[in-house]
Amino acid sequence: MLLTVTIIQSQLYWEDKIANLQQFEEKIHRINVPTEVVILPEMFNTGFSMQPELLAETMEGTSVAWMRKMAMQKRIILTGSLMIQEANQYYNRLIWMLPNGQYGYYDKRHCFAFAGEHEKYTAGNKRFIAQVKGWKINLQICYDLRFPVWARQQKEATAIETLPGVARPKAKEVATAEYDVLIYVANWPERRNHAWKTLLTARAIENQAYVIGVNRVGYDGNEIYHSGNSMVVDAMGEVLYHQQHDEDVFTITLEKEKLEQARTQFPFWKEADYFRIMNDV
Numbered sequence: 001m002l003l004t005v006t007i008i009q010s011q012l013y014w015e016d017k018i019a020n021l022q023q024f025e026e027k028i029h030r031i032n033v034p035t036e037v038v039i040l041p042e043m044f045n046t047g048f049s050m051q052p053e054l055l056a057e058t059m060e061g062t063s064v065a066w067m068r069k070m071a072m073q074k075r076i077i078l079t080g081s082l083m084i085q086e087a088n089q090y091y092n093r094l095i096w097m098l099p100n101g102q103y104g105y106y107d108k109r110h111c112f113a114f115a116g117e118h119e120k121y122t123a124g125n126k127r128f129i130a131q132v133k134g135w136k137i138n139l140q141i142c143y144d145l146r147f148p149v150w151a152r153q154q155k156e157a158t159a160i161e162t163l164p165g166v167a168r169p170k171a172k173e174v175a176t177a178e179y180d181v182l183i184y185v186a187n188w189p190e191r192r193n194h195a196w197k198t199l200l201t202a203r204a205i206e207n208q209a210y211v212i213g214v215n216r217v218g219y220d221g222n223e224i225y226h227s228g229n230s231m232v233v234d235a236m237g238e239v240l241y242h243q244q245h246d247e248d249v250f251t252i253t254l255e256k257e258k259l260e261q262a263r264t265q266f267p268f269w270k271e272a273d274y275f276r277i278m279n280d281v
Contacts, residue, residue: 028070189225211233
């Protein structure tokens with residue numbers, strides 16, 4: 001079972017939605033190989049701005065409509081985050097746009113207080129795991145990467161197995177991995193790129209899943225430099241793709257068989273502790 005994913009590592013025009021949508025449209029149209037999922041950076045239409053009162057849109061706005069148009073035209077799943085206004089609140093929301101125009105979304109759980117994000121945006125309170133072609137994909141945003149519990153595989157009992165040879169059958173939980181791919185979209189500064197690269201690899205190893213980190217490059221409106229360092233890491237921690245500093249459009253095919261082989265040979269996830277995340281919002 002294969003899943004083909006395209007990463008777009010790009011500079012962003014500061015708080016210029018028209019220019020950003022135009023550049024990403026051009027980049028998507030230039031993808032010349034078959035692909036199923038296209039991933040854009042965090043706040044791909046504005047950059048990591050703290051002016052949602054000026055720039056945020058509703059789910060009926062221009063940028064979501066653009067995502068729908070591109071997904072339908074190119075027959076792809078298109079994902080990336082942007083500012084969304086809803087019920088008098090602002091969210092850093094990752095949209096998972098399907099080729100049929102339907103969508104799911106994830107609101108960033110951990111707002112980056114160092115930049116004042118927590119003062120402008122409302123934190124999300126639930127994870128979103130998408131499914132495509134038998135793959136389960138956990139979607140998260142930038143600063144979420146620093147919080148391993150939020151990404152931790154939660155073992156779910158998916159069946160009840162009856163143990164043979166007992167007079168009164170005893171139930172046994174049969175657990176499966178909660179997801180297969182963990183995606184982070186980001187505006188992660190170059191000055192902390194060691195943490196970015198290290199944590200992406202750690203999340204892959206500890207969760208025995210593919211991890212994809214898609215970051216931007218270049219300077220933002222606050223003169224903060226972003227070196228990209230977009231990565232794809234497999235379940236054993238091997239880096240399958242890494243690009244820094246330069247813009248890049250890269251397509252990779254993930255193999256479910258290799259993932260299952262790693263999980264079967266080293267079934268660490270089966271011995272993980274059961275836990276439940278308790279939200280306070």
